[in-house]
Amino acid sequence: DAEITQSPRHKITETGRQVTLACHQTWNHNNMFWYRQDLGHGLRLIHYSYGVQDTNKGEVSDGYSVSRSNTEDLPLTLESAASSQTSVYFCASSDRNTGELFFGEGSRLTVL
Amino acid sequence: QKEVEQNSGPLSVPEGAIASLNCTYSDRGSQSFFWYRQYSGKSPELIMSIYSNGDKEDGRFTAQLNKASQYVSLLIRDSQPSDSATYLCAVRVDYKLSFGAGTTVTVRA
Numbered sequence: 001d002a003e004i005t006q007s008p009r010h011k012i013t014e015t016g017r018q019v020t021l022a023c024h025q026t027w028n029h030n031n032m033f034w035y036r037q038d039l040g041h042g043l044r045l046i047h048y049s050y051g052v053q054d055t056n057k058g059e060v061s062d063g064y065s066v067s068r069s070n071t072e073d074l075p076l077t078l079e080s081a082a083s084s085q086t087s088v089y090f091c092a093s094s095d096r097n098t099g100e101l102f103f104g105e106g107s108r109l110t111v112l
Numbered sequence: 113q114k115e116v117e118q119n120s121g122p123l124s125v126p127e128g129a130i131a132s133l134n135c136t137y138s139d140r141g142s143q144s145f146f147w148y149r150q151y152s153g154k155s156p157e158l159i160m161s162i163y164s165n166g167d168k169e170d171g172r173f174t175a176q177l178n179k180a181s182q183y184v185s186l187l188i189r190d191s192q193p194s195d196s197a198t199y200l201c202a203v204r205v206d207y208k209l210s211f212g213a214g215t216t217v218t219v220r221a
Contacts, residue, residue, distance in 0.1 A: 031207050033208070033209075035211075040213070041213065042200065042211050042212060042213035042214055043156070043200065043211040044211075045208060045209075045210070048207075048208060050207060058208075090155055090156070094207065094209075096207065098144070098161065099143070099144045099146075099161075099204040099207065099209065100146065100158055100161055101146070101148075101156075101158070101202070101209050102158070103155040103156050103157070104155060105154075105155050106154075106155050
């Protein structure tokens, strides 16, 4: 079965460190997304990609970057982790025709 | 104004009752509409999608869409304890989805 896998599932890091969250999908979807979920804010879009070499900023992109070198992977990098980036991060991919979004299991990041 | 707004909840309903969830959106160019269910500590899972005005039924779930009023709703009939979760309304513009903050539903036995 097709799926999206995220790693690590849990990570604790220190302020100022660089962190990369991995996302790998086997749906063969062109569209991939990174969201963060915080209490009171729901799901907010960080970055998204519509295909290889395409990346775009979402509504909360400051301090984050992504790269898309193949169809399957969209890693999310926090250049210099801040306590405000403590959150649960979800990677997702979508079918271009229906727009239906499929989520990974999430990565819980704690920045101390 | 937020792009997608949901009734804040929490919503508590007795087992067997109907749970009614509401969602409004601001962008008239929105193309597709979705309801996701999220159990505590889990990722959102798609339960309904609706693309045109009217009702769409799937088992105990019915989604209703009124584009003129920019309104989407979800009815859960014969609510079960397993329906206790947070329900997220999502609206598609271009290829992106915007989400509401969610409504937490608790079904009490």
